[in-house]
Amino acid sequence: MAxxxxxxxxxxxxxxxxxxxxxxxxxxxxxxxxxxxVFDQQGTKVVxxxxxxxxxxxxxxxxxxxxxxxxxxxxxxxxxxxxNLPREDGxxxxxxxxxxxxxxxxxxxxxxxxxxxxxxxxxxxxxxGDLGDDLKALEGEFDLRKAKELIDRIRRAPETTVxxxxxxxxxxxxxxxxxxxxxxxxxxxxxxxxxxxxxxVHEKNKKLTDAMERLQxxxxxxxxxxxxxxxxxxxxLTSVIGYSExxxxxxxxxxxxxQKDYLKTILEKGESLLRLxxxxxxxxxIEARGVQLxxxxxxxxxxxxxxxxxxxxxxxxxxxTLTSNLSPAVQTVTVDGDKLRQCVVNLLSNSVKFTPAGGVxxxxxxxxxxxxxxxxxxxxxxxxxxxxxxxxxxIAEDLQPxxxxxxxxxxxxxxxxxxxxxxxxSIVKSYVEAHGGEVTVKSEAGKGSTFTLVLPIEPAGxxxxxx
Amino acid sequence: MQFNTGxxxxxxxxxxxxxxxxxxxxNLRALYQRVQPHLRGHLMTLxxxxxxTLFFDTLPxxxxxxxxxxxxxxxxxxxxxxxxxxxxxxxxxxxxxxxIADSQPSKRQENYKYWLNMVENLKANGLSIETLPNVVQWxxxxxxxxxxxxxxxxxxxxxxxxxxxxxxxxxxxxxxxxLGLVDLTFGQIDKHYLLSDKLGLDRRQFxxxxxxxxxDLPTDDxxxxx
Numbered sequence: 001m002a003x004x005x006x007x008x009x010x011x012x013x014x015x016x017x018x019x020x021x022x023x024x025x026x027x028x029x030x031x032x033x034x035x036x037x038v039f040d041q042q043g044t045k046v047v048x049x050x051x052x053x054x055x056x057x058x059x060x061x062x063x064x065x066x067x068x069x070x071x072x073x074x075x076x077x078x079x080x081x082x083x084n085l086p087r088e089d090g091x092x093x094x095x096x097x098x099x100x101x102x103x104x105x106x107x108x109x110x111x112x113x114x115x116x117x118x119x120x121x122x123x124x125x126x127x128x129g130d131l132g133d134d135l136k137a138l139e140g141e142f143d144l145r146k147a148k149e150l151i152d153r154i155r156r157a158p159e160t161t162v163x164x165x166x167x168x169x170x171x172x173x174x175x176x177x178x179x180x181x182x183x184x185x186x187x188x189x190x191x192x193x194x195x196x197x198x199x200x201v202h203e204k205n206k207k208l209t210d211a212m213e214r215l216q217x218x219x220x221x222x223x224x225x226x227x228x229x230x231x232x233x234x235x236x237l238t239s240v241i242g243y244s245e246x247x248x249x250x251x252x253x254x255x256x257x258x259q260k261d262y263l264k265t266i267l268e269k270g271e272s273l274l275r276l277x278x279x280x281x282x283x284x285x286i287e288a289r290g291v292q293l294x295x296x297x298x299x300x301x302x303x304x305x306x307x308x309x310x311x312x313x314x315x316x317x318x319x320x321t322l323t324s325n326l327s328p329a330v331q332t333v334t335v336d337g338d339k340l341r342q343c344v345v346n347l348l349s350n351s352v353k354f355t356p357a358g359g360v361x362x363x364x365x366x367x368x369x370x371x372x373x374x375x376x377x378x379x380x381x382x383x384x385x386x387x388x389x390x391x392x393x394x395i396a397e398d399l400q401p402x403x404x405x406x407x408x409x410x411x412x413x414x415x416x417x418x419x420x421x422x423x424x425x426s427i428v429k430s431y432v433e434a435h436g437g438e439v440t441v442k443s444e445a446g447k448g449s450t451f452t453l454v455l456p457i458e459p460a461g462x463x464x465x466x467x
Numbered sequence: 468m469q470f471n472t473g474x475x476x477x478x479x480x481x482x483x484x485x486x487x488x489x490x491x492x493x494n495l496r497a498l499y500q501r502v503q504p505h506l507r508g509h510l511m512t513l514x515x516x517x518x519x520t521l522f523f524d525t526l527p528x529x530x531x532x533x534x535x536x537x538x539x540x541x542x543x544x545x546x547x548x549x550x551x552x553x554x555x556x557x558x559x560x561x562x563x564x565x566x567i568a569d570s571q572p573s574k575r576q577e578n579y580k581y582w583l584n585m586v587e588n589l590k591a592n593g594l595s596i597e598t599l600p601n602v603v604q605w606x607x608x609x610x611x612x613x614x615x616x617x618x619x620x621x622x623x624x625x626x627x628x629x630x631x632x633x634x635x636x637x638x639x640x641x642x643x644x645x646l647g648l649v650d651l652t653f654g655q656i657d658k659h660y661l662l663s664d665k666l667g668l669d670r671r672q673f674x675x676x677x678x679x680x681x682x683d684l685p686t687d688d689x690x691x692x693x
Contacts (some may be wrong), residue, residue, distance in 0.1 A: 085529065086529055087505065110540040112478075112508070112529030186513055187523065189523075189556065269625050375583070376579065377627060377628070381575035
């Protein structure tokens with residue numbers, strides 16, 4: 001991002017409109033009859049107005065000592081370091097000229113930065129009212145009577161009055177600087193904001209174009225792959241299942257009980273093979289192009305009830321109790337409903353599989369207890385959770401981190417008691433993470449397990465990420 | 468941050484971030500009331516006709532701490548959704564963040580979204596909330612409910628940043644939030660620039676100097692500094 005106006009060092013001449021500022025200074029000088037100079041921080045003259053001091057100063061410049069002392073004073077008022085920390089007394093500094101005249105200086109401070117200085121003078125302080133001692137000492141070089149005559153043309157005033165005028169003038173300059181700085185920032189930031197928004201949109205457009213090209217290529221590959229797999233694997237399997245059903249229905253004649261039992265086993269294993277192929281297809285899709293989400297506003301109640309219905313037959317066989325508890329705090333969420341349902345079904349199927357007959361499986365839905373780490377300290381208010389708890393066989397602690405790996409089985413021995421390919425939780429993990437969520441497990445061997453899905457209620461960044 | 472060793476001048480940029488209408492400008496206004504007039508600059512507000520911040524508000528504070536001249540530049544960002552690019556610009560070169568959260572239960576999601584938005588905008592500026600000193604202020608504490616209390620307790624328990632409660636319209640909690648952040652920020656800078664060693668200025672003294680810029684301290688606070 002380019003450096004903003006907010007970082008830029010201010011320059012007095014860029015902030016003030018010089019012709020109008022000069023006019024303001026002129027009205028001041030006309031009113032108070034005191035000379036006025038304004039310099040910026042680099043020592044560049046912004047305004048220089050003299051009142052009645054020209055003749056006197058020119059006379060002082062005629063003598064060599066006068067010239068030297070005069071130059072000293074002029075240099076001093078222009079470059080003398082001024083206190084750049086704001087003080088209650090307004091930071092006014094004083095310089096007495098050798099001639100008895102006096103100058104007052106005040107820094108132009110803005111946001112703690114020194115932008116320049118204002119110089120009032122020369123004036124003849126009322127409390128002195130005569131030529132200065134240093135000038136008197138130069139009698140011979142100057143005609144003191146002439147000097148007195150010329151100096152008397154210069155404004156005579158008490159220093160306190162000049163101080164007040166000066167403070168007043170400094171305030172006006174402050175307001176002018178502030179007002180123009182404000183106007184400058186407004187216009188400049190307008191341009192910066194528009195430029196920044198343009199840059200952002202441009203960047204996003206490029207990403208979208210790249211993504212589209214990639215997707216088109218993947219889509220082509222995916223189509224080929226899916227066509228092959230569904231044809232090569234599913235077609236023969238459909239025949240196996242179909243003919244088994246026809247035989248069982250007695251379409252090819254009566255069967256004895258033993259033949260029926262064999263056929264039922266063929267049918268059951270055929271269907272489980274079909275499910276396995278479908279899972280592999282799901283995973284292949286995820287790996288080929290990531291998870292494609294179709295987010296819609298869905299009711300959590302609908303998702304949970306539909307998932308519970310799909311595992312009802314198996315749970316009845318094992319005489320398991322299924323309960324659900326939905327918090328009214330989160331009722332609808334913007335997610336891919338089909339994928340969320342499949343996640344819950346996969347968790348429930350596992351619970352049914354690993355919970356002994358007579359066990360209890362519970363589904364709890366509500367606001368998230370803990371949001372993912374990346375969600376920041378306000379995270380939990382943006383997330384909901386679905387927890388599936390059972391009192392089944394549980395998972396040993398050292399195996400818990402591995403359960404989400406593809407093809408992982410807690411018991412991988414050939415003689416294992418429970419079936420399955422180890423794909424369910426891996427799919428759950430992919431789907432949940434695609435939503436910007438996470439899945440965690442808490443379990444104790446022999447006592448049961450709780451799998452918790454935590455997902456954002458709305459996709460992250462909705463509403464404020466885009467301009 | 469700018470640290471001019473030659474001139475012994477330290478400039479710090481503190482940004483007040485948070486959802487729209489959470490009270491960022493109100494915080495700055497309340498602080499403005501509390502700073503000694505000769506130490507504060509103009510409170511510049513760039514807002515729309517309906518008092519919504521258009522670009523930002525800014526309040527400069529200039530004071531001396533030991534041998535050091537310190538300029539604190541306080542900024543707010545515009546809270547409205549559409550001003551994201553301006554928020555990103557204002558965050559440029561930030562040295563510390565005061566996140567002003569809204570205690571109203573209906574604004575819980577907003578707080579969360581703006582935090583993420585901030586993290587993202589910091590990232591675009593090459594900054595990270597992990598390393599940037601930050602505090603959270605739960606403003607409008609009178610409008611919170613039991614769930615707010617829980618959320619605040621939870622945040623305190625996580626302990627990632629100091630958490631304050633405030634009612635900025637009444638000026639309550641504003642100074643505490645500000646001084647808390649100043650404390651944290653000095654600690655961080657000190658680590659890099661070793662100001663304590665170089666200038667003999669430690670963290671506690673620095674915070675005390677900032678506290679001295681403020682007027683109308685409650686009596687117990689004054690007693691504490693004597």
